Amino acid sequence: MAEFKSKEELYTALDAMVANMQENEKFISRIARANASLGFTVTDLDNAEYSLYFENGAFRGASGGAKETTVGLTLKAATLDKMLSGKMSGESAYMSGALRLCGSEWTAQSIAGYLWYIKAAYKEAVGEA
Numbered sequence: 001m002a003e004f005k006s007k008e009e010l011y012t013a014l015d016a017m018v019a020n021m022q023e024n025e026k027f028i029s030r031i032a033r034a035n036a037s038l039g040f041t042v043t044d045l046d047n048a049e050y051s052l053y054f055e056n057g058a059f060r061g062a063s064g065g066a067k068e069t070t071v072g073l074t075l076k077a078a079t080l081d082k083m084l085s086g087k088m089s090g091e092s093a094y095m096s097g098a099l100r101l102c103g104s105e106w107t108a109q110s111i112a113g114y115l116w117y118i119k120a121a122y123k124e125a126v127g128e129a
Helices: 007-022 025-030 077-084 090-096 105-112 115-125
Strands: 035-042 048-055 058-063 071-075 099-103
Touching (some): 007 048, 007 077, 025 058, 035 105, 077 115, 090 105
């Protein structure tokens, strides 16, 4: 499990995850018609924000902007790590109160369909692959 001591450490890991995902041709093909964004607000890291953008076959990530995304998640760093590494589903985190969702649940479920790709890219980024 990755433990982030600062928002900068989190951003570095998520930037590496995004770079890994951008190189995955199957993932890029999978998001060919996607048009959504997912933002994380990590409360225990000084409300760190990071956003992922799925844009018609293009994928990018950036710090900030979580409040302007299609779907926003507010959670703690440990919950984010568990979700991105596949140790906890987003649905379980939501139902247990470990995350708050802002936006469409349907869109959130659609984005959850990319978790297989996210999990592998994240684990590689944090040295767990």
